[in-house]
Amino acid sequence: MSETITFTIDGKEVSAQPGQTIMQAADAAGIYIPRLCAFEGLVPHGSCRVCTVMVNGRAQAACTQPVADGIVVENDTEKLLAIRRDIIEMLFVEGNHYCMFCEKSGNCELQALAYRFGIAAPKYPYLFPKREIDATHPDIFIDRNRCVLCGRCVRASRDVDGKGVFEFVGRGPQKRVAVNAEANLADTDLKTSDKAVEVCPVGAILRKRVGYAVPVGRRRYDHKPIGSDIEQAASKK
Amino acid sequence: MSKSLEADVKKICKACGNDRTRMMDIVRSVQEQCGCVSGEAMDLIAREVSCHRVEVESVVSFYAFLSTRPKGKVVIRLCDDVIDEMKGSDQVAAALKTELGIDFGETTADGAITLEHTPCIGMCDQAPAAMVNDEVVTYLSGDAARSMVRSLREHMDPKKLVGRFGDGNNGHDLVRSMVHNNIRQSGEVVLAPLAEGAALKNALAMSPAEVIRDVKTARLRGRGGAGFPTGMKWEFTRNAPGTQRYVLCNADEGEPGTFKDRVILTERPDVLIEGMTIAGYAIGSDTGVLYLRAEYAYLRSFLEQALHDRRNKGLLGKDICGKKGFNFDIRIQMGAGAYICGEETSLISSVEGLRGDPKNRPPFPAQKGLHQCPTTVNNVETFCCVSRILEKGPGWFAQMGSKGSPGTKVLSISGDCHRPGVYEVPFGIKLSDVLKLCGAEDAAAVQVGGPSGTMVSPAEFGRTICYDDLATGGSVMVFGPKRNLLKVVRKFLEFFIEESCGYCTPCRVGNVLLLERLNRILDGRGEPSDLPYLERLGQTIKTAARCGLGQTSPNPVLTTLKSFRSAYESLVKEAPDGLQPSFDIGAALGDAKTITGRESVHF
Ligand SMILES: Cc1cc2nc3c(=O)[nH]c(=O)nc-3n(C[C@H](O)[C@H](O)[C@H](O)COP(=O)(O)O)c2cc1C
Ligand code: SF4
Ligand code: FES
Ligand code: FES
Numbered sequence A: 001m002s003e004t005i006t007f008t009i010d011g012k013e014v015s016a017q018p019g020q021t022i023m024q025a026a027d028a029a030g031i032y033i034p035r036l037c038a039f040e041g042l043v044p045h046g047s048c049r050v051c052t053v054m055v056n057g058r059a060q061a062a063c064t065q066p067v068a069d070g071i072v073v074e075n076d077t078e079k080l081l082a083i084r085r086d087i088i089e090m091l092f093v094e095g096n097h098y099c100m101f102c103e104k105s106g107n108c109e110l111q112a113l114a115y116r117f118g119i120a121a122p123k124y125p126y127l128f129p130k131r132e133i134d135a136t137h138p139d140i141f142i143d144r145n146r147c148v149l150c151g152r153c154v155r156a157s158r159d160v161d162g163k164g165v166f167e168f169v170g171r172g173p174q175k176r177v178a179v180n181a182e183a184n185l186a187d188t189d190l191k192t193s194d195k196a197v198e199v200c201p202v203g204a205i206l207r208k209r210v211g212y213a214v215p216v217g218r219r220r221y222d223h224k225p226i227g228s229d230i231e232q233a234a235s236k237k
Numbered sequence B: 001m002s003k004s005l006e007a008d009v010k011k012i013c014k015a016c017g018n019d020r021t022r023m024m025d026i027v028r029s030v031q032e033q034c035g036c037v038s039g040e041a042m043d044l045i046a047r048e049v050s051c052h053r054v055e056v057e058s059v060v061s062f063y064a065f066l067s068t069r070p071k072g073k074v075v076i077r078l079c080d081d082v083i084d085e086m087k088g089s090d091q092v093a094a095a096l097k098t099e100l101g102i103d104f105g106e107t108t109a110d111g112a113i114t115l116e117h118t119p120c121i122g123m124c125d126q127a128p129a130a131m132v133n134d135e136v137v138t139y140l141s142g143d144a145a146r147s148m149v150r151s152l153r154e155h156m157d158p159k160k161l162v163g164r165f166g167d168g169n170n171g172h173d174l175v176r177s178m179v180h181n182n183i184r185q186s187g188e189v190v191l192a193p194l195a196e197g198a199a200l201k202n203a204l205a206m207s208p209a210e211v212i213r214d215v216k217t218a219r220l221r222g223r224g225g226a227g228f229p230t231g232m233k234w235e236f237t238r239n240a241p242g243t244q245r246y247v248l249c250n251a252d253e254g255e256p257g258t259f260k261d262r263v264i265l266t267e268r269p270d271v272l273i274e275g276m277t278i279a280g281y282a283i284g285s286d287t288g289v290l291y292l293r294a295e296y297a298y299l300r301s302f303l304e305q306a307l308h309d310r311r312n313k314g315l316l317g318k319d320i321c322g323k324k325g326f327n328f329d330i331r332i333q334m335g336a337g338a339y340i341c342g343e344e345t346s347l348i349s350s351v352e353g354l355r356g357d358p359k360n361r362p363p364f365p366a367q368k369g370l371h372q373c374p375t376t377v378n379n380v381e382t383f384c385c386v387s388r389i390l391e392k393g394p395g396w397f398a399q400m401g402s403k404g405s406p407g408t409k410v411l412s413i414s415g416d417c418h419r420p421g422v423y424e425v426p427f428g429i430k431l432s433d434v435l436k437l438c439g440a441e442d443a444a445a446v447q448v449g450g451p452s453g454t455m456v457s458p459a460e461f462g463r464t465i466c467y468d469d470l471a472t473g474g475s476v477m478v479f480g481p482k483r484n485l486l487k488v489v490r491k492f493l494e495f496f497i498e499e500s501c502g503y504c505t506p507c508r509v510g511n512v513l514l515l516e517r518l519n520r521i522l523d524g525r526g527e528p529s530d531l532p533y534l535e536r537l538g539q540t541i542k543t544a545a546r547c548g549l550g551q552t553s554p555n556p557v558l559t560t561l562k563s564f565r566s567a568y569e570s571l572v573k574e575a576p577d578g579l580q581p582s583f584d585i586g587a588a589l590g591d592a593k594t595i596t597g598r599e600s601v602h603f
Helices: A022-028 A078-094 A109-116 A152-160 A228-236 B003-015 B020-034 B039-049 B053-060 B082-086 B089-100 B142-155 B198-204 B208-217 B230-239 B260-267 B269-283 B294-312 B344-351 B380-392 B394-398 B431-438 B485-499 B505-522 B530-544 B548-552 B555-563 B565-569 B590-596
Strands: A005-009 A012-016 A052-055 A058-061 A072-074 A140-143 A166-169 A176-179 A205-207 B074-079 B113-118 B130-132 B135-137 B183-185 B246-251 B287-292 B329-334 B375-379 B408-415 B421-426 B445-448 B454-456 B475-479
Touching: A005 A022, A012 A022, A052 A078, A078 A109, A078 B505, A078 B530, A152 A166, A166 B053, A176 B053, B003 B020, B003 B039, B020 B039, B020 B053, B020 B329, B039 B053, B074 B089, B082 B089, B082 B408, B082 B485, B089 B113, B089 B142, B135 B294, B183 B431, B198 B269, B198 B380, B208 B230, B208 B269, B208 B380, B208 B394, B230 B269, B230 B375, B230 B380, B246 B269, B246 B344, B246 B380, B260 B269, B260 B294, B260 B380, B260 B408, B269 B287, B269 B294, B269 B329, B269 B375, B269 B380, B287 B294, B287 B344, B294 B329, B344 B375, B375 B380, B380 B394, B408 B431, B421 B431, B431 B445, B431 B475, B454 B485, B454 B555, B485 B505, B485 B555, B485 B565, B505 B530, B505 B548, B530 B548, B530 B555, B530 B565, B555 B565
Parallel strands: A005 A072, B074 B113, B183 B421, B246 B287, B246 B375, B287 B329, B408 B475
Antiparallel strands: A005 A012, A052 A058, A052 A072, A140 A205, A166 A176, B074 B130, B130 B135, B408 B421, B445 B454, B445 B475
16 A cells, blocks of 8 residues: 655665665665664664664664665765774773673674674774673673663563663763662562563673573574675575 | 651652653752752652653763762852863862862762862853852852852852842842853844834734744744754744644753853843744744753743743733734743753753653654654744844845855854953854954964864964854854863863763764873874874764764864864874884783782883
8 A cells, every 4th residue: 555665775776665764674675784772673772873874975873764765875885884893893892892701602793793894803992991790680680891782671671571670871971771770680570581681682681590501603693694694585585 | 768758759749740751840859959869769759750760760860960869058060161271260179179178079078068060051251150059150269269168158058159240130139140241242133122022913913824934034044053944944843743832942052162042041031032932823832941951040030030021911821912812831941961952852852851862863853842742942042033033024134144144143252362252243254353353363273163163273264154164053262372272172072971962882982982092192192093093983973973962072173183283293103113102011011010019021
């Protein structure tokens, strides 16, 4: 019933439905736009800016920007790759990411992005922030050293679990994820089955006693770079 | 749980209708009455307005004037803006510290007085200045600060610190402030007196569409900085689907060096309120909100009275000017210390009782703004221009100023000049003429448009103030030949870092990295490659940031790298030994040295 919208991404014609975002349309067309805070099924957040694309020459976040007829989208350009690389490096130096012994290693979206972008070491100096770990909950812990402030847990708990266990507090560089209690995760009604526990892209919210279960070689990103599922789905079509 | 706190919080929440969207008013009142919004208070508020406790915390922790830990009965907030520093705020700071016996960020042992820093409070023309609770004290010196603390210790009443009142309405019974207007040049548009109701009556004699047409014909563009055509914005708002619409006035005036809205609010509140009322008529709205920055709380009762007077005269409220069915009223929403709330979508978040995070666009406020309803947000001065356009006609307005920028602009000039203050000038005026007006012919650099604007070098003083050249929301800061511009840049970056909402990566992290590298250069550890590093980093932040704050925050670095590159070049050097000068091996081995207790051997 609804009319179809057509536009181009890097010169390739893409069709979409009104109300879709550029990212949704690109996914359907088998074009991977790198992302971190976006997660299927959650309202887009537009905070990490890894998905920055050019729309008619203006930078926009592909995860929040709606499609429109005839727009010219640039995605895979030198300039945008450089910007995304800068942003990913910023996320690495902003926190304390000890990938080599992190439970999430191999399944971590931040680490996988770094591999896809060929980042061996960030060009920025590490900021080494002092951040808190909360292991009070019997089954789950939150290690803010590894948090990238993507807000997936905030949205999942609020919109999917209907709980509101997590929320952002503070502003600027002091911004952090807080829990709905005086201090401790143990005093919230968070359950291991909550969506909020599942969606963390990095190793910030983890279930206890299940780390390192998958051996190296069989982890999510051991063989194929992040985004290849989207790219392959299209080549099969 | 203390009984009296419970009773207080309950009462405050009830007075706000236990309405979650009135969170700003609730937490401000709790802060005022109880000295802080404690964990207990947050639990109580959450219970009363039916939200999660962490949502209350997310609001309280966002705004600089709110606090979860108790503060003194009196809070002294010394402005640490770059202009104040130039005018000697260091001596004031030192005097306050010794007299109080505490450092910044601390409270005296008896819980009486807290000492803090705060960014620009809109008093750069009478710096150094500070806030003492809601009271503003200006033209401070070390001596003045000392005697201020002594008298505070006696009576603990900030009101009593005001000796002689400032000029004009600063002496009004409801203001009683020592702030000065410093109006150096009035123009015909904004600062001229208005016959009450004249513009409104003209507007009401026309259809709303005709009013919008007049604003368009006058080619009025927003005075808040972005310069969007006002008539077009109103038309979008009017035509957007919905039954409820809102008019918001942006009186957050947070761009350092800007203080013209302060003067307009003090001397021409009627012109502003009339403009908002005309906007209400034009877009089909019955509700306006004046968002007043917390720093201007001393003007609040005065503005409430101005609204009240107009209600009594039939210029606000029901059936305005006898026009059946045209109802419009305005309430004041206080801010709580956040520059980002001047960004229009953050302002909307704040009015909705949320953290002042900007919103994703689209939808734009004209489509879905306050409470998802079509909303127009305009600057104080923009509304004043509207009044004058409706009073004197769009043709009269359009012939003033320059071709692309009709009308006048009210500038706030501060820094190294003989006559700091407010100047209403025609658009298109040369910067060199502005400098002549304010007595700053020996200026070595001028920051136009505040930290997010442009640092202009003498070679470019022939440029003009207008939307197509040097755009400005009003801030003009003058720096004389003795000033270290890179230190000014550092100050601006510190400001953006403190005021970033932290939502998006480039702004939250990138600005910290810019500052780190600038500090290296200022410390003499910079290398030539640091300059392209700063340029690339700055460009990434500008391009990828989510809102106007991040999109302009690298400007101090980028514009000085362009116009004052030699200032950087003279500080950076290639290390003769080929090692990075930024790498200090002695410092890197410092920890090891402490642990092992012996000197490391290195070359
Ligand atoms: C970080 C930031 C701060 C801003 N602060 C103000 C302000 O204090 N006052 C203002 O009128 N506009 C401010 N603006 C511009 C507003 O977003 C908006 O464009 C303006 O209020 C619209 O009114 P106008 O069209 O009448 O200028 C700010 C923008 C940004 C990005
Ligand atoms: S640029 Fe990003 S972090 Fe900075 S104020 Fe805007 S949304 Fe917040
Ligand atoms: S994925 Fe779009 S901003 Fe994070
Ligand atoms: S590997 Fe990325 S957070 Fe652990």
